[in-house]
Amino acid sequence: MSLLEMQRALSRLLTDEELREIYFAEADAALVSYDLSPGERARLRDLQKKRVAIHSHLAMHGRMVLALRAFPLTARVIQANLEEITPAYCKRHPPEPVDGCALETEARRLFAFLLEEQTGKGRWPGYLEALLRHEECLFRLSTSRAAWASCERAFTVNGAASMTLTLARAESLVPVRGAHAELHTFGCDVAALGQALEMGTLPRSAPAETTRMLLFRQRATAAVHAMGLEELPYRMIEQCDGQRSVAGVIGRMADELSLSDDERMALTHGALDVFRTLWDAGALAFEARVAVDG
């Protein structure tokens, strides 16, 4: 018997639909597993049931509103289904406490839920998965502490190197893709889709189009920059495993493509340009250390 036990029961009543149904049918039956004094039991039993129902509804939708702040464009696509999916979301992901940011927690839960719903039921236009993954990445890179730390590290490391990336240095610099930069391939043009949604259009579909992007957090603003990539630079950045040097990455690409010496030289110059752009943008950290270029 304690105030805490009563608060536990009330919290559960407001967030657990099944318990609430039992409570509405027979209040004492819902409270049987809580160690309550007669006075505490009476307080919970005599709550205004209709108001409890309304408050539960508001709490449930409050969770959804919070989570959707991470996915503002996805929210426009799923808006018409919110009444339907919100109870299912809250049931599948009960509001168990976790350390950390409430928004990040709810965003992570809703991301998993919406992907499951789309995969299992195909509820929304086919582009939803790409849109959702894109927004999830933007949100995570702009808010996570790990992305911030990685971004700072790239700035420090690249600043410390304090010289331009030349062919002569290509063997002694190791490009590292940290937690602030992620490569993604989407099944449609998510940038164009986002623009349409922001203009208030709700497309029924989006043309299938492989879209490769490097998404990385920018140091000055914490905004996430999306860099569209052709296949070759995309594969090259994929090879940046924190072990190989710039020269090692380029050499591996050339080997994979079975290039002639002239083609290899052209690739090297093109690749160095790409790496310089990534250096200047702070997308990759270039560490001066011994590489493992096997």
Add this chain to the structure above:
Amino acid sequence: MQMMEQRLGAGLGYRPELGREVARHLDEIDFLEVLTEHFLHCGPDRLERLLEMCSEKHVVAHGMQLSIGTDMPVDEGYLGKVSDLVKALDSPWFSDHLGFCKVPDVDVGEVLPLCFTEESLAVVRRNVGQVRRRIGAPFLLENITYYFDIPHGDMTEADFLSRVLVDTDSGLLLDLNSLHINALNLSFDPYTFLSSIPLDRVVEVHIAGGRQVFGMVVDNHGSRVHDEVWRLLEHVVRRTAVQGVVLEWDQDFPPFQILLDHLTHVRNILRRFGANRYSGR
């Protein structure tokens, strides 16, 4: 209650969605109030950018997650982070809600009402003591919106709030929209409520808008401030030296000029009814 007498004026609840407009119109906003949860878990650059933007402004810290009424000690790790943030902001005070939002197995996500009993009072007294030992800045408690009473209490909400403020020597963050909405939904007179609490403990006031749902008014912070809330603000400002009034707007954001118009209206009320206590802009 040791409070510096500071007339902060008309402030805005800072939300990330408003960041760009806030930066553009900073000279039309007297001070900002930030939600501590927006800064506790991210990289420190977010706070650095805010402090850089607001180098000439007061920034006030407002918490959501203390759960001061939960019958268990406040999480010391959380308090430590809040304490660091309050110091970094040089916040003139720190506030959170008089209610509870979590228990060990459930994080409800919004603040729930307490039983207005001696037992709850003892819990709040103990937890406020813990907060004050850890956080140097003056502590304010905010009255909450709630949609049902917990019956068989020992006292009214006004009596409970008054006892809490006096026993813990805390300031009051008076949420006038919560008061207005509770008065409508729970059928009581807000002016009687105001006459029953120690208005001299009001340090800050919150104003916001609500909306009708299921025949009730809901505190969604997503619409214009209701006329009755403005009248309540005038009533309070006539009677006590409010140090700052904050407009909260959390969703369905209108053109920013509407928010600025609200702040202008607040300033006019502070000047007109505040017995020359406010020089302001």
